[in-house]
Amino acid sequence: MIGYDEWHYDVLVIGAGGAGLRAAIEASATGARVGVICKSLLGKAHTVMAEGGIAAALSNVDERDNWQVHFTDTMRGGQYINNWRMAELHAREAPKCVHELESWGALFDRTDDGRILQRNFGGHKYPRLAHVGDRTGLEMIRTLQDHGIHMGMEVHMECTIISLLKDEGRIAGAFGYDRQRGGFILFHAPAVILATGGVGRAYRITSNSWEYSGDGHALAYQAGAALIDMEFLQFHPTGMVWPPGVQGILVTEGVRGEGGILLNNKNERFMFNDIPPLYRNQTADSPEEGWRYTQGDRDARRPPELLTRDHVARCIVREIREGRGSPHKGVYLDISWIREKMPDAPGFIRRKLPGMYHQFKKLAGIDITKEPMEVGPTTHYMMGGVMVDADTQMSTIPGLFAAGECAAGLHGANRLGGNSLSDLLVFGKRAGLYAAEFASQNKAGKTDDVNIQSLADDAVSFFRQPDGENPYAVMTALQEMMQDLAGIVRTESELLQAKESLIQFRQRARKVRVEGNREYNNAWHTALDLQHMIIVSEAITLAAIYRKESRGAHFRIDYPDPDPVNGKMNQVIRKDSDGRMRVESIPLKPVRPDLQQLIDEMK
């Protein structure tokens, strides 16, 4: 018998980034008993890495902006396979959520008349991103944290969930372990919210930290919930490429929003060479017009550097593949050139992009006010995830909710920068509210001790493997494989190879060997995370095989164009009754006529 501690809550929130904390605050406000599972220490979640801003049509900087424009921008960015109801709720409710943060103490940068300042970002028609320099995510998570701790929620820091528990088809709780002591914990709750973030650790080059092993995606899948859009993984166009240790670390899109340009080794502004038809009307004709746009000229159109991330990332890959890249296999991102345009350019750059200035100075020895940065695409954000009801965020399992990156629908085939922070707030809040409501109407289910014992036994089995592999080595090999075969540019033969190799990886991962004891043993944590990474890798690969077209972040060289039939489908991933992963296409729901009209009017 393996022992465990037990906790009882009305609502259990798994994840303590922006979505998890926002959900926990909302659920606590209803009077529910709320437990929050935090994989790291509180306030360290990946939300702190968000730099550029929160997208919300506050129309403080340009009064032509409103929720309708934000809605159509989001749909266009997602290539129209988004859940339109989520896109509508998101655009309508984001401004209120930003003001709510301000009322909890967040201090955004200001306009001259004392309102919240907004900046330009890729795919957003008007300046829409509320921000704090380039550390918006830190401001947001700290505000939520400092507000949340006074709401009565209980936070379990350094705790990881390894399985959800069900009772006759609905959710009953979750089972996990405490990193510090290595003990197991059973959480009873009639409502569980997944807010676990992304899957970036399945790839070698990523902006994500070790935590992002797709836990929520894998937990939901294992419990029988449906996942959608798993083929849509966003590669952020600008990650650091040098030195090797910092490869993948994010360079904010804010650099381009403030006037930064992309250059190849021929000093050519290559983004002007390839502008997609969907965006031709909205893109500048000349560098001069692009510059005027970044400086707030309302008649100018956006420079091609601010096209959507999927497109910019692919253009960068093409430059590198065709031999026009920089020495460390990237391209140049230059903000220093603006000294031709303004007197105190270095001061401006340091004020607007202090984090980037510091990051390059410290880690690469580069002064971005004087010289260009070297950047390349990095695995950044999972558009796919748990399929949820747009209004309540409940998954296909009663009592199981999901919000933020691990939920899917809002972003479709490609997310616009700034829409994730607003996503967290809008849908974190909704998930918290509806989970608390569900909990008030449903008693906690029963948990099965035999099942729990077998979960615990599985988890400690890695200490008994006589000659298994090193878990870090298997993880690195998996990351290399996914990077090479299911990355930014995809093709059937490579994806099939990935699928084949994942069968081997699943067996290798079950047999990794861990030494020592369970107290803060990173090798053991890695062995457990690996199981989740393999499930999400399989889901990405299968979904990518089945979508035989290119759309948004999913690019197939064997099917380089969008296909109208595929463009009306989402792909759903589920676990079969025989335990196998299955993909199935489901038709998109028809867009409500008034929203369809908006889309058509703003095309």
Place this chain on the structure above:
Amino acid sequence: MIMNAEFQIWRGGKDSAGRFESYTIETTEGMVVLDAVHHIQSSQAPDLAVRWNCKAGKCGSCSAEINGTPKLMCMTRLSELPLGQPVTIAPLKAFPLIRDLVTDVSWNFRVKKKIPPFRPRKPDAPDGTWRIAQEDIDRVQEFRKCIECFLCQDVCHVLRDHQQFESFSGPRYMVYLAALEMHPLDVEDRIPLIKKENGIGLCNITKCCTAVCPEEIRITDNAIIPLKERVVDRFYDPIRKLFNLFK
């Protein structure tokens, strides 16, 4: 440029006698200390306990004492260190050890919870929000850069050497209190608490906290001293004292 370097890393749990273990690895250009620790972990010491997250100096998880100085491992490049001699990496000394490089920093979270939260004045702009001038928040934005790495807490003599955890909240919370007190919308009065519960008088402004802050927040000059002044104005102003006597 590849060269070998030796790292001496603290190994041991809270109940066992700890010791520095030596590991030698090949280092490459641009490596930071956290890269070296990860390299050692994956090749030589799989169960080495280390806390980290963003690897970009933004989350404040990977705090440790490198050659005796509190630093973020992710932001310390090997090229800054004398690699001719072993590099020592030890856990934060001010806090109880959990294992290897990981310490129990939960005290910090308990201190924060006791500080009265932000309480705004009523919205006074026509649209139901507030108008705030940028120049009124510049100083607060400096404090809000804090990534809660607790390096300042680790280096503070009052905590590190004198273990006054009951009577002094440490530099991190002076910065937090300053951010609240100087927030243009906040109406809570924390000055009596800052004097008593948070023990600001115990700081003797040696500025060690400022020296280790990875966000370069001028903790002593911009947060602690102004708060000390506010406490003095409230409690030690001789004219006010006289005035109070006759009130």
